[in-house]
Amino acid sequence: MKKARDCLLKTFRRTFFTLQNPKPQMEDLPERYSYNPVLIWNPQVEEYFVKAYGAEHFSHISKALTRPSCYSCIRVNTLKSTTDTVIEKLSTIVKEMGCSNSENKTLVGGDVDANGIDLMQSDSRRASMKIEDEKKPVTEKFQHPSISRCQVPGLDYVVFVRGSGPHTIDYGYANGRPPKEVIVSRKCAEAVLRGAQVYVPGVMACSAHVEKGDAVAVSVAVEQRGVDGGWSLGITRGTVVQGLPTDPYHSERNGLYIGQGTTAMSRAGIFRVSGGIAVDMNNRVFKLPSFYDVLEGEIFLQNLPSIVTAHALDPQKGERILDMCAAPGGKTTAIAILMKDEGEVIAADRSHNKVMDIQKLAAEMGLSCIATYKLDALKSVNRNVDSCKGTASVCIDANDGVVNNSSNSMNLDNVEPSSVTEVSEVDKTKMQNAKQKMNGWRPRNGPGRNQCMGGRAENSRGFAPNSFDRVLLDAPCSALGLRPRIFAGEETIASLRNHAKYQRRMFDQAVQLVRPGGVIVYSTCTINPGENEALVRYALDKYKFLTLAPQHPRIGGPGLVGHFEFADHFVEEWLRPGEEHLVQRFDPSSPLDTIGFFIAKFSVGTKDLEE
Ligand SMILES: C[S@@+](CC[C@H](N)C(=O)[O-])C[C@H]1O[C@@H](n2cnc3c(N)ncnc32)[C@H](O)[C@@H]1O
Numbered sequence: 001m002k003k004a005r006d007c008l009l010k011t012f013r014r015t016f017f018t019l020q021n022p023k024p025q026m027e028d029l030p031e032r033y034s035y036n037p038v039l040i041w042n043p044q045v046e047e048y049f050v051k052a053y054g055a056e057h058f059s060h061i062s063k064a065l066t067r068p069s070c071y072s073c074i075r076v077n078t079l080k081s082t083t084d085t086v087i088e089k090l091s092t093i094v095k096e097m098g099c100s101n102s103e104n105k106t107l108v109g110g111d112v113d114a115n116g117i118d119l120m121q122s123d124s125r126r127a128s129m130k131i132e133d134e135k136k137p138v139t140e141k142f143q144h145p146s147i148s149r150c151q152v153p154g155l156d157y158v159v160f161v162r163g164s165g166p167h168t169i170d171y172g173y174a175n176g177r178p179p180k181e182v183i184v185s186r187k188c189a190e191a192v193l194r195g196a197q198v199y200v201p202g203v204m205a206c207s208a209h210v211e212k213g214d215a216v217a218v219s220v221a222v223e224q225r226g227v228d229g230g231w232s233l234g235i236t237r238g239t240v241v242q243g244l245p246t247d248p249y250h251s252e253r254n255g256l257y258i259g260q261g262t263t264a265m266s267r268a269g270i271f272r273v274s275g276g277i278a279v280d281m282n283n284r285v286f287k288l289p290s291f292y293d294v295l296e297g298e299i300f301l302q303n304l305p306s307i308v309t310a311h312a313l314d315p316q317k318g319e320r321i322l323d324m325c326a327a328p329g330g331k332t333t334a335i336a337i338l339m340k341d342e343g344e345v346i347a348a349d350r351s352h353n354k355v356m357d358i359q360k361l362a363a364e365m366g367l368s369c370i371a372t373y374k375l376d377a378l379k380s381v382n383r384n385v386d387s388c389k390g391t392a393s394v395c396i397d398a399n400d401g402v403v404n405n406s407s408n409s410m411n412l413d414n415v416e417p418s419s420v421t422e423v424s425e426v427d428k429t430k431m432q433n434a435k436q437k438m439n440g441w442r443p444r445n446g447p448g449r450n451q452c453m454g455g456r457a458e459n460s461r462g463f464a465p466n467s468f469d470r471v472l473l474d475a476p477c478s479a480l481g482l483r484p485r486i487f488a489g490e491e492t493i494a495s496l497r498n499h500a501k502y503q504r505r506m507f508d509q510a511v512q513l514v515r516p517g518g519v520i521v522y523s524t525c526t527i528n529p530g531e532n533e534a535l536v537r538y539a540l541d542k543y544k545f546l547t548l549a550p551q552h553p554r555i556g557g558p559g560l561v562g563h564f565e566f567a568d569h570f571v572e573e574w575l576r577p578g579e580e581h582l583v584q585r586f587d588p589s590s591p592l593d594t595i596g597f598f599i600a601k602f603s604v605g606t607k608d609l610e611e
Contacts, residue, residue, distance in 0.1 A: 031254060031255060032253075032254045032255065032257075033169070033171045033173065033217065033257050034166075034168065034255050034257060035166050035255065035256065035257055035258055035285040035286075036166075036255035037066045037222075037255060037256055037486055038062075038066075039062040039063075039065055039066055039485065039486070039487070039488050040222070040223075040487055040488060040489045041062070041488050041489060042488075042489055042490075042491060042492050042493075044492065044493045044567075045488075045491055045492065045493060045496065046058075048493065048496075048564060048566075049061075049527070049528075051564055052529050052560055052562075052564065053560075057589070060589035061527060061587065061588055061589045061596070062488075063589070064483070064588040064589040064593075065480075065481075065482075065483050065484070065485045065488070065588055065596070066483075066484055066485060066486060067165070067166070067193075067286065067483065067484050068163070068165075068193050068194055068286050068288060068483055068484045069163075069303075069483060069593045069594060069595070070162065070163055070164065070165070070593055071160045071161060071162045071163060071288075071593070072160070072161045072163065072288055072289060072291060072301060073158060073159075073160055073301070073302060073303060073304045073307070074086070074090070074158065074159040074160070074161065074291065074299050074300070074301055074302075075157065075158055075299065075300045075301075075302045075307055075334060076157040076158070076159060076298070076299055077297060077298055077299065077300065077333075077337060077365050077366075078157050078337060079337055079340070079341060079365070079366060079367070080297055080298050080365065080366055081295075081298040081299075083149055083156060083157050083159060085298075086159060086295065086298060086299055087142075087143050087147055087149065087159055088142050088143070089295060089298075090144070090147055090159065090161060090291070090294075090295075090299075091142050091143050091144035091147055092142070093289075093291070093294060094144045094146060094147060094161065094289055095144060097289055146161055146162040146289075147159060147160070147161050147162075148160050148162075150304075152553050152555055153553065154311065154552070154553055155307065155308075155311075155553060158304070158307055159299075161289050161291075163286060163287050163288035163289065164286070164287050165284070165285055165286030165287055165288075166285045166286060167284070167285055167286070167287065169257070169259060169260055169283055169285060171217040171257065171260055172215065172217075177243075178242075178243025178244070179215070179216070179217040179243065180207040180209075180210055180214055180215065180216045180217070180243075181205075181206070181207050181216055181217050181218075181219065181241045181243060182198065182203055182205070182206050182207070182210075182216045182217070182218050182219075182241075182261075182263070182278070182279055183203070183204045183205040183206070183218075183219055183220070183221050183235065183239075183241060183248075183249070183253070184198055184202045184203055184204060184218060184219075184220055184221070184258075185202050185204055185220070185221065185233065186220055186221070186222050186223065186233075186486050186487050187202065188201075188202025188203070188220075189202075189218075189220035189256075189258050189486060190484055190485065190486060192218070192258055192259065192281055192284070193258055193285070193286055193484040194288065194484065195284075195288045195289070195290040195292075196281075196290075197261075197277045197279065197280060197281055198218060198261060198277065198278050198279035198281060199275065199276065199277060199278060200265075200270055200273055200274065200275050200276050200277075200278045201274070201275070202278070203237075203270050203271075203278050203279075204221055204233070204235045204237055204239070205221070205235055205237075205238070205239035205240070205241050205247075205248065206238075206240070206241060206267045206270055206271075207240065207241045207242070207243065207267070208240050208241075208242070208267065209267070210263055210266060210267040210270075211263070211266050211267075212263055212264065212265050212266050212269070213262060213263065214262070214263045215260060215261075215262060216260065216261055216262075216263055216279060217257055217260055218257065218258055218259055218260065218261055218279060218281065219253045219256050219257045219258065220253070220256045220258060220486060221233055221235050221248065221249045221252070221253065222249075222252065222256065222486055222487050223487055223489060223490075224249070224252060225489075231487075231489050231490060234248065234249070235248045235249065237271070238271045256486070257285070258284070258285050259281050259283055259284040259285050260281075260282070260283040261279035261280050261281040261282055261283070262279065262280045262282060263278065263279055263280075264276070264277045264278060264279065264280050265278060286484075296364055297364040297365050297366060300330065300333060300334075300361075300365070302330050302334070303525075303594060303595050303597070304555075304586075304592070304594050305523075305525075305556065305584075305586045305594050305595065305597035305599065306330055306331055306334070306474075306523075306597070307334060308551075308553060308555060308556070308584065308599065309331055309334075309472070309474065309521060309523045309597075309599050310331050310334035310335045310338055310472075311338070311551075311552060311553060312521050312523075312551040312552070312584070312599050312601045313335060313470050313472050313519060313521045313601070314470075314519065314552070315335045315338050315339045315343070315345075315470055316339065316343070316469075317339050317340055317342040317343055318339075318342055318343045319339065319343045319344075319469040319470060320343065320344045320346070320467070320468050320469050321335055321339075321343065321344065321345045321346065321468060321469060321470045321471070321472070322346045322348070322380075322463065322468040322470075322471045322472070322510075322513055322514075323335065323345060323346065323347045323348065323471075323472045323474070324348055324377045324380060324471060324472065324473050324474075324506065324509070324510060325348070325349060325350075325377055325473065325474055325475060325476055325506070326347035326348055326349050326358055326372070326474075327347075327349035327351060327354030327355060327357055327358050328354060328357040328358060328361060329347060329357060329358035329361040329362060329370075330361075331472060331474055332345055332347040332358060332361075332362070332370055333361055333362060333365050333367060333370070335472070336362070336365075336367045336369050336370050337365075337367070339369065341367050341368060341369045342369060343369055344369055344371065345369055345370045345371070346371050346372075346373065346463070346468075347362075347370055347371070347372045347373070348372070348373045348374070348375040348377065348380070348460060349372075349374065349375070350374070350375070350376050350377065351374070352374050352457050355372050355373065355374045355457035356455075356456075356457055358370070358372045359372050359457070371458075372457060372458065373457070373458050373459070373460035374457040374458065374459050374460065375459070375460040375461075375462065377473075377506045377509060378502075378505055378506060378509065379461075379462055379509075380462055380463060380509040380510075380513060381462055381463065381465055381509050381512045381513060382461055382462025382463060382464065383464075383465065385462070385463070385464045463513055465512045465513060466512075466513070466514070466515040466516065466607070467513060467515070468513050468514050468515065468518065469514075469515060469518050469519070470514065470518055470519040470520070470521070471510045471513055471514045471518070471519075471520045471521075472520075472521050472523070473503075473506055473507060473510045473520065473521070473522045473523070474523045474524075475502075475503045475506055475507075475522065475523070475524050475531070476499075476502070476503075477499055477503065477524040477525060477526040477528070477531050478491050478495070478496055478499050478526045478528050478531060479525055479526055480526040480527050480528055480596065481524075481525045481526050481527050481586070481588060481595045481596020481597055481598075482525055482595055482596075483588055483595050483596075493566065496528050496530050496531070497530060499526075499528070499530075499531050500528075500530045500531050500534060500535065503522075503524070503531055503535055504535060504538055507520075507522060507535060507538070507539060510522075511539075511543055511546070511604075514604050515604070516545075516604055516605065516606050516607045517604060517605075517606075518604045519549065519601065519602065519603060519604065520546070520601070520602040520604060521599065521600070521601050521602075522535060522536075522539075522599070522600045522601075522602070523597065523598060523599045523600075524597070524598050525595055525596065525597050526596060526598070527587075527588070527596040529560050529564070529572070529574050530572055531598075532559065532560075532583075532585070532598035532600075533559050533560050533561075533574035533575045533583070533598075534572050534573060534574055535600070536548070536559070536574075536575060536579070536583060536600045537573040537574060537575065537576075539600075539602060540579075541573075545604060545605035545606060545607050546602045546603070546604060546605070547602065547603050547605065548579055548582035548583065548600065548601065548602060548603075549582070549601040549602060549603040550582060550601075551582075551583075551584055551599060551601050554584060555584070555592065556583075556584030556585050556586045556587075556592075556597070556599065557584070557585050557586070557587055557590060558580035558581050558583070558585060559574070559575045559579065559580045559582075559583040559584075559585050559598070559600075560574045560575060560580070560585070561574060561575045561576065561577055561579070561580050562574050562575075582600075582601075583598065583599065583600045583601075584597075584598070584599040585597075585598050586598070
């Protein structure tokens with residue numbers, strides 16, 4: 001009887017186990033061990049975007065968002081170097097990295113953008129360059145084939161380095177034996193797809209018996225809808241992966257393998273230590289050369305649309321420019337370089353640490369026309385300094401501990417006597433407090449690294465109305481244009497509308513700060529028309545003295561014309577016919593292969609007639 005029961009149990013276990021853990025079919029494997037994600041959206045947001053773009057176009061955008069651009073875009077600091085020199089230096093670096101030309105060519109998208117502009121030198125041009133090799137200048141001879149100069153007029157200081165992908169990777173699945181695995185968080189995976197390594201905090205789960213030096217297949221666990229309707233990651237950090245369907249998120253991780261790497265520590269180490277590289281990614285689905293920490297001060301890695309934004313602002317030498325949401329300073333430094341470091345670029349941001357980042361970048365790039373301030377963009381206007389061209393601010397200088405009230409700490413020589421703000425008793429007390437605080441901090445902070453403000457960011461209390469020639473509002477946004485993105489479910493219609501409200505309030509401040517005859521440029525890195533075209537509609541309808549201005553260069557596509565009616569009957573108005581060609585919309589699914597981005601440029605007419 002017992003024998004029969006044992007036998008039955010055995011059969012049951014075998015059957016049950018097989019059902020639970022079906023042997024993977026060989027034909028299923030390429031699909032499982034690949035990178036082919038489907039972006040998850042909130043259903044109402046998806047419906048809204050399908051209405052805006054059409055179903056087919058939106059599915060292309062969704063797909064493009066899951067992948068990184070096929071090239072790195074590098075802006076040369078023309079005040080410190082030349083494009084030729086940078087191309088030569090990068091060629092040496094890329095050669096040392098061992099990137100072969102054939103690899104770099106494989107899956108790179110088209111070179112020609114929607115407007116027919118050849119962004120990079122075409123293959124035929126490269127081929128003819130080889131024939132002409134003897135006659136070429138020295139730089140071109142040393143130019144690596146994956147490196148090219150931007151062909152857009154005015155952007156010849158922009159350099160592209162091609163990457164490649166998606167590559168099919170053999171993860172070593174053999175005879176029903178799955179490879180050792182590491183599962184990482186989504187944020188970690190997105191960084192890896194951009195070229196980063198897997199760091200310890202990003203590892204969620206790992207196979208048993210993983211030792212340092214093991215080859216592992218790296219996949220990503222993406223948030224899933226919970227019973228409460230919210231999104232969560234249902235993996236306890238440290239979970240053991242067995243390569244079986246009983247593993248957490250086993251089926252959900254089909255097609256979410258981002259590459260193979262070598263563990264830099266054992267499984268026990270990964271979950272014991274708090275930092276460091278966990279997996280050295282040496283076989284990636286997307287291969288993009290990483291230029292982190294390379295040619296510091298000479299180059300800046302920046303998305304092409306961000307570079308174009310600085311051009312759209314068209315800053316002129318000697319002008320006073322405000323960058324309202326400036327950190328980490330990519331566009332601020334691009335603007336300062338276009339002004340040949342002559343004039344005044346005020347870079348403000350809400351976050352103290354981020355302001356420090358701008359200072360550091362400006363110092364690295366050797367730019368002295370940039371003054372940084374900690375300031376909430378929603379409180380940028382200070383009517384109490386209306387005769388003043390500067391800012392009412394509490395200046396804290398870590399180098400000498402002196403705390404003063406200044407109108408322009410960067411360049412007092414340029415400030416007219418009438419613009420120096422009088423110091424009230426309240427301000428004096430505040431400054432005294434700040435000074436005491438500062439003295440307490442000084443020993444810890446040491447001397448500052450920035451040429452003007454030392455180790456602390458200066459607090460601004462706002463700027464006088466009409467005190468800037470040009471204002472850039474590169475607004476905080478839903479960032480739904482950033483790539484690569486593996487998950488987009490967190491944004492709802494309500495959260496998208498909140499971003500739009502916040503941006504309108506900031507824009508209202510920008511309008512007050514720019515002088516009549518000046519320029520405002522508004523930009524976002526989102527594909528959401530509510531934060532783009534709808535902001536333009538709001539601006540043009542509310543401020544009759546604003547007009548859309550043409551932008552140069554213009555390499556993005558047209559904006560969206562029309563409107564959308566939400567379930568609560570709120571109607572969101574976009575552009576009107578004729579306006580679409582005055583804005584630039586960078587579509588991630590276009591051959592330009594950039595992030596999703598939007599730029600609008602406004603000319604400011606005579607305000608007093610309309611106000
Ligand atoms: C899109 S990023 C700016 C990127 C920057 N322009 C660049 O090119 O490097 C938006 C910035 O807005 C800042 N921010 C968000 N809310 C703000 C506010 N109320 N006032 C000022 N800055 C704000 C964030 O800290 C963030 O650095």
